[in-house]
């Protein structure tokens with residue numbers, strides 16, 4: 001069994017609630033979506049076996065990082081490999097952080113007992129022209145009881161309030177304590193940040209923890 005991996009590197013987490021945490025990043029190749037703001041569409045990949053990828057992870061772990069970010073693309077596309085690989089990671093006492101677009105719930109169920117933290121997206125329809133409300137709600141329900149969980153929504157200059165309100169209602173109906181990160185679209189930093197500031201009160205009226213966090217790795221010039 002092999003996985004298609006497009007990048008493997010050590011850096012500082014620049015998104016979500018674990019921002020600032022040194023991590024080993026493993027970028028799985030391929031995605032089931034095509035978001036307008038996507039900044040991770042690599043064209044090439046290398047194939048790794050579980051033991052080969054584990055070896056590379058441990059080499060990068062020499063920096064001392066204990067968190068491994070499983071990211072993409074959409075890593076849950078390769079869930080069979082992830083099942084075996086995350087078992088190895090847990091055996092070696094790594095913490096596993098899953099960054100996902102929050103749609104493939106049946107694939108999540110195969111591996112979720114080996115995941116320590118999840119950052120799931122809710123994709124607003126204006127990001128890619130499709131609605132995934134039902135899928136996002138099911139995904140969020142599947143991981144609602146974990147301690148480390150956050151939802152991320154990318155906000156652009158023309159993101160619609162009605163869509164953000166719907167995302168907030170979904171989170172609120174599952175668990176209003178789940179943190180929500182509004183992430184300004186980095187292609188339009190000023191106007192997207194203004195939109196986030198406009199949306200923040202309506203989200204904060206229903207949810208306990210709403211933050212505006214830009215992609216910090218881009219601000220500090222790391223991968």
Ligand code: SF4
Nearest residue numbers: 031033035038073101
């Ligand atoms: S889900 Fe993520 S990786 Fe996939 S197209 Fe959207 S932004 Fe890119």
